[in-house]
Amino acid sequence: MEYGKFTELQMDVLREIGNIGSGNAATALSSMLQQPINISIPQVNMIKYNDLVEKLGGPETLIVGILLDVTGELEGTIMFLMKKEFTAQIISTLLFKEEVEFEALTEMDLSVIQEIGNILSASYVNSIAGLTGLRLDLSVPSLCVDMAGSIVSFPAIKYGEIGDNVLMIEGSFDDNSILETKIMLILENNSLDVLMTRLGVQ
Secondary structure, X not given: OOOOOOOHHHHHHHHHHHHHHHHHHXXXXXXXXXXXXXXXXXXXXXXXXXXXXXXXXXXXOEEEEEEEEEEEOOOEEEEEEEEHHHHHHHXXXXXXXXXXXXXXXXXXXXXXXXXXXXXXXXXXXXXXHHHHOOOEEEOOOEEEEEEHHHHHXXXXXXXXXXXXXXXXXEEEEOOOHHHEEEEEEEXXXXXXXXXXXXXXXX
């Protein structure tokens, strides 16, 4: 199976994974922030790497990327992408900071964001595990603050043989466009076949 060649039924199943994962993510974030959090109905689509970069504000826009490898009965990568406004609000809330300098994040700032990315990414991976019964593990998260073009280029190069499309789940917390989240999920072709077979839509 190839990315970009899903049937409508297969996309519907992937959207259900996005819905469950988003609900789990909102619950996890609400617990961390100790306040109610709602999340919009996520949009789940196949998108080209170049289009993803534009959605993030263009290749030179500074963003945060948190990358985790998925291992176990599926192999691939999940990347949690955050714009600086979302990053700043999370740090401000959790560390009680009035001002956050995105271009000069402290070690504590980065630790908080890394943990947020870890928890939210796990919400989506756990939704896959829950629906399929597959055993899935996540690596320790790697965090990078860089231009969108540079961050997105890493999985594009690593998985270039799979194609130039990626599965993207995007939504916003509390219906606020500033608090947008973008989750990029790439599974190796054999893992994609395993996933679709377990979901009954192969």
